[in-house]
Each structure stands twice: as structure tokens, then as C-alpha cells.
Amino acid sequence: MIDLQKGDCLELMKKIPSNSIDLILTDSPYGINFQSNYRKNKHLKIQNDSNLDWLDHFVFECNKVLKNDSALMMFSSWHHVDYFKASIEKYFKIKNILIWEKNNTGMGDLKGQFAPKYEFIFFAVKGKPLLKGKRDSDILNFKKTGNKLHPTQKPVDLLKYLINKLTDESNTVLDPFMGSGSTGVACVNTNRDFIGMELDDEYFKIAQKRIREAKDEKVTKLV
Amino acid sequence: MIDLQKGDCLELMKKIPSNSIDLILTDSPYGINFQSNYRKNKHLKIQNDSNLDWLDHFVFECNKVLKNDSALMMFSSWHHVDYFKASIEKYFKIKNILIWEKNNTGMGDLKGQFAPKYEFIFFAVKGKPLLKGKRDSDILNFKKTGNKLHPTQKPVDLLKYLINKLTDESNTVLDPFMGSGSTGVACVNTNRDFIGMELDDEYFKIAQKRIREAKDEKVTKLV
DNA sequence: ACTACGGTTGAATCCTGAA
DNA sequence: GTTCAGGATTCAACCGTAG
Numbered sequence: 355m356i357d358l359q360k361g362d363c364l365e366l367m368k369k370i371p372s373n374s375i376d377l378i379l380t381d382s383p384y385g386i387n388f389q390s391n392y393r394k395n396k397h398l399k400i401q402n403d404s405n406l407d408w409l410d411h412f413v414f415e416c417n418k419v420l421k422n423d424s425a426l427m428m429f430s431s432w433h434h435v436d437y438f439k440a441s442i443e444k445y446f447k448i449k450n451i452l453i454w455e456k457n458n459t460g461m462g463d464l465k466g467q468f469a470p471k472y473e474f475i476f477f478a479v480k481g482k483p484l485l486k487g488k489r490d491s492d493i494l495n496f497k498k499t500g501n502k503l504h505p506t507q508k509p510v511d512l513l514k515y516l517i518n519k520l521t522d523e524s525n526t527v528l529d530p531f532m533g534s535g536s537t538g539v540a541c542v543n544t545n546r547d548f549i550g551m552e553l554d555d556e557y558f559k560i561a562q563k564r565i566r567e568a569k570d571e572k573v574t575k576l577v
Numbered sequence: 578m579i580d581l582q583k584g585d586c587l588e589l590m591k592k593i594p595s596n597s598i599d600l601i602l603t604d605s606p607y608g609i610n611f612q613s614n615y616r617k618n619k620h621l622k623i624q625n626d627s628n629l630d631w632l633d634h635f636v637f638e639c640n641k642v643l644k645n646d647s648a649l650m651m652f653s654s655w656h657h658v659d660y661f662k663a664s665i666e667k668y669f670k671i672k673n674i675l676i677w678e679k680n681n682t683g684m685g686d687l688k689g690q691f692a693p694k695y696e697f698i699f700f701a702v703k704g705k706p707l708l709k710g711k712r713d714s715d716i717l718n719f720k721k722t723g724n725k726l727h728p729t730q731k732p733v734d735l736l737k738y739l740i741n742k743l744t745d746e747s748n749t750v751l752d753p754f755m756g757s758g759s760t761g762v763a764c765v766n767t768n769r770d771f772i773g774m775e776l777d778d779e780y781f782k783i784a785q786k787r788i789r790e791a792k793d794e795k796v797t798k799l800v
Numbered sequence: 801a802c803t804a805c806g807g808t809t810g811a812a813t814c815c816t817g818a819a
Numbered sequence: 820g821t822t823c824a825g826g827a828t829t830c831a832a833c834c835g836t837a838g
Contacts, residue, residue, distance in 0.1 A: 432674040436659035449690045451655040453676055459714050465707045467672045468700065471714035477691065484688045489814055491682050491694035493716075604827095611827050614810060623827085654827055680817060685828040687813045694816095696827070720817090721826085729827050802838105809833080819823080 363530035376525035417445040423481035446478035503534035513540035535561025586753035599748035640668040646704035669701035726757035736763035758784025765791040
């Protein structure tokens with residue numbers, strides 16, 4: 355049901371059987387460009403000289419492990435939207451670039467820039483998966499939740515929404531960049547199987563703890 | 578004050594003096610071979626909308642005619658956001674990719690796609706222009722208003738908002754893809770000088786008429 | 801002739817917000 | 820409420836041409 359793997363997802367994904375995953379939902383590092391000082395960022399542990407190769411290879415592996423008629427959902431910011439689009443388009447058909455509209459804005463250039471209030475979510479498909487429920491728009495309003503286990507933590511409600519849109523109960527969701535485990539928590543809450551991967555030891559432990567707590571909470575509710 | 582030129586903007590822009598424009602605000606072809614097939618075909622196919630070969634050259638000319646510390650605002654859709662970003666980044670610094678959130682959604686793939694509700698607006702700068710007024714977010718809500726002079730007509734209120742954000746009275750705004758002249762109308766309403774270019778004879782006449790009417794309306798109000 | 805393929809045409813779809 | 824129009828689309832069906 356829940357399978358947490360510590361290590362480099364590019365290696366770990368090779369061991370996942372082809373055509374076995376129903377949805378990949380992941381918040382990969384955004385710092386994929388040549389000018390960025392991403393090496394200084396302690397949160398990004400991907401060691402690869404060529405960023406583009408890394409992303410490309412990753413998306414290729416995503417395509418391999420996904421079943422037919424299933425989807426890839428990947429967060430991104432506008433800064434590197436071109437890199438993401440190019441790599442994803444190579445192996446998938448992009449159906450939308452969704453806008454996650456946050457309840458608050460970021461900082462940035464206060465006088466010469468509009469306040470950043472959204473992030474992109476690439477919605478790309480292998481085959482033709484159908485969206486469950488009513489036809490929603492490509493702008494998604496979800497509040498950024500408080501707890502700061504990870505610097506780029508995504509709201510569990512948003513992840514649950516996307517999981518419900520694209521999978522049925524007992525389907526398997528993969529998050530190769532698990533971070534603090536929000537996708538895993540969303541899977542526990544929506545009764546999906548989950549495979550999560552994380553390189554960083556500290557985040558791996560946090561994720562284990564959060565997902566275990568989410569399970570316990572569910573059991574408590576049932577009793 | 579108002580200067581409407583009929584012809585190919587790539588040629589016409591060469592005759593515009595360097596460093597003379599305060600803002601370029603334009604809704605260029607998106608390169609998606611767009612033709613509205615909605616019900617009865619009321620509009621012509623957008624000419625030459627199947628490629629973006631002109632884009633790079635166009636952005637270069639934009640940079641040339643703009644003053645220092647001024648901005649380029651360009652509409653786009655997500656389909657070719659990578660091309661737009663690459664060309665614009667070559668000659669400008671991109672500050673935001675703004676989201677114009679419309680009041681209604683598009684059609685498209687009804688079961689396997691989220692309903693498209695937004696368009697991009699690239700906000701790119703030459704130098705460091707400042708934004709007037711309070712700090713707004715990068716998601717702009719403007720209703721798509723009624724009149725159907727052009728299949729992809731943009732709301733005058735949105736254009737006025739952007740003009741006010743980036744220019745002062747009597748500044749000069751250029752729209753090289755004038756279409757039915759909405760940017761010109763917005764300039765008349767906000768007391769900006771306007772240079773508009775349009776290749777298509779029919780749209781050129783419509784633009785002339787609309788802008789003349791906007792002027793008349795303003796005079797009437799003053800009296 | 802028979803398929804294969806590319807380009808074009810127009811019917812169809814459903815949710816939102818305006819009337 | 821309730822109706823109704825409208826949408827920078829997609830898809831299937833249909834050519835016309837090439838191999």
C-alpha cells in the first residue's frame with residue numbers, strides 16, 4: 355500500500371515495473387537552469403552536471419513506469435517553464451498548464467514586478483485518461499497551508515483534488531520527489547496506494563513520520 | 578497623437594525612431610493556426626498564424642524602438658509559451674508571466690482536459706521601469722466583454738489597466754498588431770499617444786472607426 | 801485500384817456568468 | 820431561480836494527392 359524508498363529517484367525508478375503506475379504527482383526541484391545558484395540550496399540534492407539531461411531522463415522514466423491512459427502532474431514555476439515544457443513534450447502530450455492560485459503572494463522585486471501569486475502544474479498524459487467529476491477550469495484555488503516541514507510544501511488539499519481527478523481508489527500514485535511526504539498523506543486520505551522516493555535522509559524521516567501519522571489518524575477515525 | 582499605419586509591422590517598425598516608445602502592448606498571433614469554428618464562422622482566419630518565424634525579429638525591433646526603462650507587454654497562450662519566452666528573453670528581461678483570468682472558459686477536449694480560462698501576458702523590460710500604484714498580483718481578473726469585431730478581442734479595461742500601470746499621460750504606446758484597435762481605444766481613454774499598425778485592410782478600417790468614435794465620445798463628455 | 805497520409809471542415813461538448 | 824449564449828478547441832469525418 356505505502357512504499358517509501360530512500361535514494362536517487364533516477365536509480366530507483368529503473369526498478370519500478372513498466373506500465374505499473376496510475377499517476378505521477380510530484381513537486382520536483384524548480385532550479386533547473388544554468389544560471390541558477392541551485393548548488394547553494396541545501397534542499398536540492400540532485401547531483402548532475404547537465405540539468406537538462408537530468409530532467410529529460412526523469413521524464414523518460416516517468417513515461418516508462420506509467421500505465422497507458424494515465425497522467426503526469428508536475429509542479430513548476432514560470433522561470434523554467436520552457437525547459438519543463440520541452441522535456442515533457444518529448445515523451446507526453448501536454449493537456450494543460452494548470453495555474454495553482456495561492457492565497458498569498460511572494461516577495462521579489464517590490465516596485466518593478468507584479469507580486470507572484472501562482473505556480474504552474476504541468477498536466478501531461480500517456481494515452482487518454484479522463485478527468486473524473488465535473489469539468490473544472492485550469493485555474494485552481496488552494497490555500498497554502500501553514501506547516502513548514504519543507505520550503506516548497508504543497509497543500510494536501512490540492513494534491514487530494516488532483517488525485518481524485520485522475521485516479522480511482524486503490525490505484526497507485528508515485529512521487530519521485532517526495533520531500534516531506536504531502537503526496538503520501540494525500541494518498542492515505544484518498545485510499546490510494548503510494549510509492550514515494552526521497553534522497554535526503556532528514557526529509558525521508560519526516561515523510562515517514564507524517565505518513566504514519568496520517569494512517570493512524572485514519573484508523574482512529576474509523577474506530 | 579494617434580497614428581494608424583497600414584502594413585506589415587516588421588517593415589513599419591524599421592521607420593520608427595529608436596528609443597521613442599514608452600510601452601509596447603500587443604496581442605500578436607499565437608502561432609496556433611487559430612480559426613474560430615464556433616457556430617457560424619463570423620471571422621476570418623488569422624493570417625499567417627501557423628508559424629512563429631517572425632517572432633524573434635519582431636522582438637528585436639521592439640527592443641530597438643523602446644526607450645530605456647520601458648516595457649513590452651505581449652499576449653500569448655500556453656501552447657507556445659516556450660517560443661515566446663525564448664525570443665523575448667533574448668532581448669529583454671522578463672519580470673512576470675502574467676495570468677489574464679477570463680470570466681468564461683473555452684471549449685476543447687471536454688473530458689480529458691481542464692477548461693481553459695486564462696491567457697498569458699509576458700511582461701518584459703528594457704532597463705528598469707517602475708509599476709505605478711499599489712502592488713498588484715500577477716493574476717489579473719478582467720471580463721471578456723461583448724463586441725465581436727475581432728475573434729480574439731481583448732477587453733479595453735484590461736488594456737487601460739496595463740497602460741496605467743506602466744506609463745504616464747502623454748506617453749506613447751505602440752501596438753504593432755492592432756487588430757480591431759482596442760489598444761488605441763484604451764489610449765484615447767487614458768490620454769496616451771498611440772501608434773497602431775495593422776496588415777489587414779478590413780481590421781484597419783474597423784480600428785480607424787472605433788478609435789475615431791472613442792475620440793468623439795471623449796469630446797462629447799467634455800462638452 | 802488501394803491504402804496511407806496530410807490538410808481542412810464543421811459538429812459537438814459543458815460549465816460559467818450574464819441577462 | 821432559470822434560461823441562454825459563448826468560448827485563442829478537439830475530434831472524427833472527409834477529401835485530395837502520392838506512393
